[in-house]
Amino acid sequence: MSDHLALAHQYMDGVASGAVPACKWTRLAVDRQLADLARPISTDWPWTFDAQRAVRPCEFIELLPHIKGKWAREGRLIELVGWQCFILTTVFGWVHRDTGLRRFREVYIEVPRKNAKSTLSSGVALYMLTADGEHGAEVYSAATTRDQARIVFDDARGMAERSPGLRYHCGLAIMQHSLTVAQTSSKFAPLAAEGSTLDGLNVHFAVIDELHAHKTRAVYDVIDTARGAREQSLLWNITTAGTDRSGICYERRTHVTKVLGGVVDDPALFGVVYTLDEADDPFDRAAWAKANPNWGVSVLPDDMEAAARKAEAMPSALNNFLTKRLDVWVSGESPWMDMRAWDKCGAPALRDLSAFAGRPAWIGLDLAQKKDFAAASLVFQDDDGRWCVCTRLYLNELAIQESGNAHLAGWARQGYVSVTDGDLTDFDVVADDLRQLCRDFDVQEIAFDPALSMYFAGKLIEEGLPLVEIQQRSMFFTQPLLQIENMVLEGLLRHDANPVMAWMVSNLVVKVSKFNELRAPTKERPENKIDGPIAMLMALGRALAAQPAGDLDDYLASFAPAPA
Incomplete structure (x- = not known):
């Protein structure tokens, strides 16, 4: 024995x-x-x-x-x-x-x-x-x-x-x-x-x-x-x-x-x-033993090799390989974002917006009154020219009480969600925050979907706020989806490390048209909220579109490694 x-x-x-x-x-x-x-x-x-x-x-x-x-x-x-x-x-x-x-x-x-x-x-x-x-x-x-x-x-x-x-x-x-x-x-x-x-x-x-x-x-x-x-x-x-x-x-x-x-x-x-470390390549055979403590006993190298080859050859098999064979949490059945890369871009210091006052900025606005969140995403560039994302999320107290998300009440207590009284999200709270952001920043545009918020937007337009209508269609979303994903993978974007936003980003999946390769953000289940990322896509979509083509190319090229 x-x-x-x-x-x-x-x-x-x-x-x-x-x-x-x-x-x-x-x-x-x-x-x-x-x-x-x-x-x-x-x-x-x-x-x-x-x-x-x-x-x-x-x-x-x-x-x-x-x-x-x-x-x-x-x-x-x-x-x-x-x-x-x-x-x-x-x-x-x-x-x-x-x-x-x-x-x-x-x-x-x-x-x-x-x-x-x-x-x-x-x-x-x-x-x-x-x-x-x-x-x-x-x-x-x-x-x-x-x-x-x-x-x-x-x-x-x-x-x-x-x-x-x-x-x-x-x-x-x-x-x-x-x-x-x-x-x-x-x-x-x-x-x-x-x-x-x-x-x-x-x-x-x-x-x-x-x-x-x-x-x-x-x-x-x-x-x-x-x-x-x-x-x-x-x-x-x-x-x-x-x-x-x-x-x-x-x-x-x-x-x-x-x-x-x-x-x-x-x-x-x-x-x-038992999983991989963040920097590990899931197809690096040397890392597999980290996640599989029974390596060589009940987990056989030949079987893992076969599963890895299938995952490399068939994108539909990748998530199953990551979760079941390597114990890596993934974002969804067809995920948009590499969440490990997203987490690396977190910068909690961005929560103090006073340090960045006066900068040109763009805001994306996604509104909902009952069970979905309202979201306002502010984007601007820091001293290094990197795009920064700060997202404010709003939800009524009844929706929080009835939510199936086990984290939501705790996130609200920690201040990551602004909770409004009653069973409808109070848009006056959102409007007050938008007014303050416009006072603190040189807001170029506030992008919004008129299908959900025309009356709300009309009042703010009368006050002189720079609201711009954006139809939430794949024609608009395709470029922001591709550009933001690449920026995150390259470490060229910073965000305020809001865990609610991270959860929402993990929920977002991309539907690709078979006819023209256009992309649209969506979610797999109603409870998988994506309101924050939608607001971010709207804000950064408009901000990137406002940059001259050469400026954006120069920006991305400036972070490229020097030739050997």
Whole structure:
């Protein structure tokens, strides 16, 4: 049997030294554990590492058989590798010095497919059902659909059927839709949002599988709130990357990265993300092991090579390769913007517009009254001649309350969205901001769509504001879509790092005409708002069109690398 603590420390030392390929978030997760192990017990740090409890789930899982593929045919038992021992010993090893209760109450593991995350999770679920010492334990595999919920459950059931010791020594009863232990009144069952009220739960352990596929936060919230009566319940989230940055998965991922980055202190949360670093080329074979900790074990180089060739040859396969094989979050099924490049262009200092007062500027205006945002995007050039984008977003309080975006209320509290009273967005607030911007800047034009805002615009035109009608058609949008994308990829644009705007940019997809290659911005679902980017496209479209052709060419050429 393996020395699981030695394997865990060998893995951590390899990550820390660079011998084991790892991304930023994996390195930070390892650094966190190494730092915690070095901390002395104090009033602020009541946790101690219990080596015996750390290895118990590892020892248990290695007594379970493989149930699929070659290793199942050969009758082999599960053999844990370093990264799995690191996770298990960290999660189960930390206990309170006085009560002996576990420190970690929630786990978030983000890792690509084929890294045996369902096998690991099934083993942990069986351990929590039969060997954790909890009476009346309720263990669930939860998902949005019953088929998805059964993946982890069916794997655990298959392991149990091939493990007579669980029946003879633990009294485990195996049924089609549940596993039970009569002597402790414990049970394990799949749990799906469909066909179930999800009420009346008393959760000791729950696996939420493929969290990125959850379109609402209902399952997560029900499971999370159903753990209150348990002293050391554990919520185990496993997922690959996805496309929905407004959902519960990306919310939890964001929280995990803040904890790993030291921005937020949450000692009850364990999280690790296996992905690429921002600068990595997804087709660089040397980077693939960063995202796939089971590289060479269950993730085979030949299979990855085949998937990469398909992604390179077929653009429609690229997003699937990025999300499922490399755990890279993408913007949508047919994304406009490379979000990693967009994030690199963020400049929070732009939020203080007073430093740029008096400059020539253009404004794009996209208005909506009920569930969509109103947006005003200001663009101007800085001292280096780079185009800068600052976007103000407005939404009424009812729309925020009813929104399915898990982040929106927090963004509003942080001031990234201007909230107006009632159930309609107050255009007077927008008008006041436009008047102030015109006083602070030399505003050349305010581009607006007359289909949505003619009456509103008429009042401002009477006041002398320079409003210009823009029909939101592909003939206008094609050039701004191409130019802004290129500017972002080249690092020639700056924006004010508003996370709501980033979410909207990630939602925007481009529809290309088959007849004339004209492009139009659109969104895949009504909840994927794109009002801010539309305002930006209008503003920068007019600003770039106002530049003499030679000026724009010279501007782009000035940033080109000098010839070797």
